[in-house]
Amino acid sequence: MTQEELFKSLIAHAKEYGFIFQSSEIYDGLSAVYDYGQLGVELKNNIKRYWWDAMVRLNENIVGIDTAIFMHPKIWEASGHVGAFNDPLIDNKDSKKRYRADVLLEDHIAKLEEKATKEVEKGKKKFGDAFDEVQFRATNPNVLRNIAKANEVRERMNDTLNRNDLEAVRQLIIDCEIVCPISGSRNWTEVRQFNLMFSTQMGSVSEDANIIYLRPETAQGIFVNFLNVQKTGRMKIPFGIAQIGKAFRNEIVARQFIFRMREFEQMEMQFFVRPKEEIKWFEHWKETRLRWHKAMGLGDTKYRFHNHEKLAHYANAAADIEFEFPFGFKELEGIHSRTDFDLSQHQKFSGKKMQYFDPETNENYIPYVVETSVGLDRTFLAVYSSAYCEEKLENGEERVVLKLPAFLAPVKLAVLPLVKKDGLPEVARKIMDDLKMDFNCQYDEKDSIGKRYRRQDAIGTPFCITIDHQSLEDNAVTIRYRDTMEQERIPVANLRAIIEDKVSFRKIFEKI
Numbered sequence: 001m002t003q004e005e006l007f008k009s010l011i012a013h014a015k016e017y018g019f020i021f022q023s024s025e026i027y028d029g030l031s032a033v034y035d036y037g038q039l040g041v042e043l044k045n046n047i048k049r050y051w052w053d054a055m056v057r058l059n060e061n062i063v064g065i066d067t068a069i070f071m072h073p074k075i076w077e078a079s080g081h082v083g084a085f086n087d088p089l090i091d092n093k094d095s096k097k098r099y100r101a102d103v104l105l106e107d108h109i110a111k112l113e114e115k116a117t118k119e120v121e122k123g124k125k126k127f128g129d130a131f132d133e134v135q136f137r138a139t140n141p142n143v144l145r146n147i148a149k150a151n152e153v154r155e156r157m158n159d160t161l162n163r164n165d166l167e168a169v170r171q172l173i174i175d176c177e178i179v180c181p182i183s184g185s186r187n188w189t190e191v192r193q194f195n196l197m198f199s200t201q202m203g204s205v206s207e208d209a210n211i212i213y214l215r216p217e218t219a220q221g222i223f224v225n226f227l228n229v230q231k232t233g234r235m236k237i238p239f240g241i242a243q244i245g246k247a248f249r250n251e252i253v254a255r256q257f258i259f260r261m262r263e264f265e266q267m268e269m270q271f272f273v274r275p276k277e278e279i280k281w282f283e284h285w286k287e288t289r290l291r292w293h294k295a296m297g298l299g300d301t302k303y304r305f306h307n308h309e310k311l312a313h314y315a316n317a318a319a320d321i322e323f324e325f326p327f328g329f330k331e332l333e334g335i336h337s338r339t340d341f342d343l344s345q346h347q348k349f350s351g352k353k354m355q356y357f358d359p360e361t362n363e364n365y366i367p368y369v370v371e372t373s374v375g376l377d378r379t380f381l382a383v384y385s386s387a388y389c390e391e392k393l394e395n396g397e398e399r400v401v402l403k404l405p406a407f408l409a410p411v412k413l414a415v416l417p418l419v420k421k422d423g424l425p426e427v428a429r430k431i432m433d434d435l436k437m438d439f440n441c442q443y444d445e446k447d448s449i450g451k452r453y454r455r456q457d458a459i460g461t462p463f464c465i466t467i468d469h470q471s472l473e474d475n476a477v478t479i480r481y482r483d484t485m486e487q488e489r490i491p492v493a494n495l496r497a498i499i500e501d502k503v504s505f506r507k508i509f510e511k512i
């Protein structure tokens with residue numbers, strides 16, 4: 001199965017089992033907006049809890065807040081979003097399709113690089129063991145031509161975008177002979193800047209209505225509350241403020257399922273530090289956040305850093321943690337050293353002092369900020385797509401199983417009486433009523449035991465507890481493990497402790 005087919009199957013599975021639905025589906029859907037179903041919300045809440053506790057509970061100098069989505073419109077002027085939170089877009093006049101100009105160019109660069117790689121692969125096949133890749137890359141005319149072309153396009157793209165010279169961006173698209181993938185034509189409109197913020201009005205009558213924005217990031221709610229939290233929480237630098245919440249962006253190219261949505265959730269933490277100490281903290285948070293991701297156990301090789309060479313004007317260091325999604329390595333989290341830009345801007349625009357008095361140095365200063373910003377939905381996609389597995393069993397049967405990390409699984413255990421009679425359901429109910437105090441459990445007595453196991457495999461339940469006739473006598477049950485399908489007989493009295501150990505957050509926290 002190709003990665004594309006796999007991706008399609010896992011999207012269909014997410015719908016079939018109540019993880020994710022297209023928003024407004026009965027009205028033919030709303031593009032790039034999704035709803036989480038009964039199991040999706042459980043998995044999402046568990047990821048939230050993992051992040052929140054790792055940040056807020058385990059770090060004594062980090063506190064959490066929950067700020068409003070609506071904020072004073074001046075905040076977005078101060079932050080630079082009104083002026084510069086734009087994507088350059090271009091339309092194809094024949095297909096009427098809209099594209100991000102930078103994405104068209106990046107795809108073109110990727111194609112040129114791919115051509116060079118293919119040439120290298122050909123050389124490898126031809127020369128076998130004697131192949132010297134370094135020399136080949138340095139001398140083969142086809143490789144050299146494609147790489148030089150890719151570099152030239154990249155340089156021109158960065159230059160024209162930095163200068164905001166949109167006519168030159170369009171000219172570059174034309175010079176590269178880029179065609180619309182739908183119409184195949186080069187009949188392009190001019191390039192325009194498109195602001196990604198959604199706006200609405202606040203006020204009861206239209207005359208006095210104020211335009212306000214749906215926040216495109218949660219961070220600004222933290223910046224404008226910096227002094228409130230610092231003073232009321234008696235926080236001393238260095239300290240952090242964390243928040244989980246919705247953000248909205250009118251993305252032009254919305255694709256790849258929940259990877260790029262117009263309404264999504266972020267988990268952000270702003271860490272306030274002394275000036276000149278920000279790079280040390282930037283390195284600290286880069287490593288700490290990578291450990292948080294790896295501790296989930298999705299596979300260490302699925303993560304990599306991408307250090308930004310080209311920095312936003314307010315940043316003096318930036319890196320992404322990228323994850324290997326079914327469609328390749330893409331950004332999962334951003335870690336940015338944002339200097340004192342945001343607090344200084346708010347001081348300027350609000351006229352209120354944003355300074356901190358440092359009792360250790362006896363100085364007043366505007367703190368520097370290191371931010372960690374991870375998408376909740378992208379983390380969900382990382383967890384869910386890594387867990388999805390189509391397996392062929394020894395007996396020739398097939399099963400779809402979600403090998404979710406047990407501590408994140410929506411349902412921790414299923415309680416299954418072997419048959420619907422002979423007093424087994426009563427015993428099963430008793431076990432269920434006890435264990436549901438601690439874990440999210442499902443009770444199921446319908447269909448054969450094999451079918452019930454498959455249903456639980458498909459939603460990622462790590463443990464199935466089966467009650468049989470012998471249970472009436474020895475007060476023991478069979479526990480079946482999802483991934484290995486191994487079964488074990490254990491006393492009912494030990495169930496809680498065994499499961500608790502296996503779904504514990506504590507063990508994961510110890511790895512961070």
Ligand code: ATP
Pocket residue numbers: 217249251258259260261262264265266331332333334373374375376377378
């Ligand atoms: P991208 O380059 O993919 O558009 P970004 O660099 O604009 O992302 P940030 O502004 O750094 O993203 O936002 C922080 C995090 O929020 C991202 O790492 C990502 O996980 C998440 N995020 C951003 N935009 C979206 C979106 N449209 N849908 C889902 N998650 C998003």
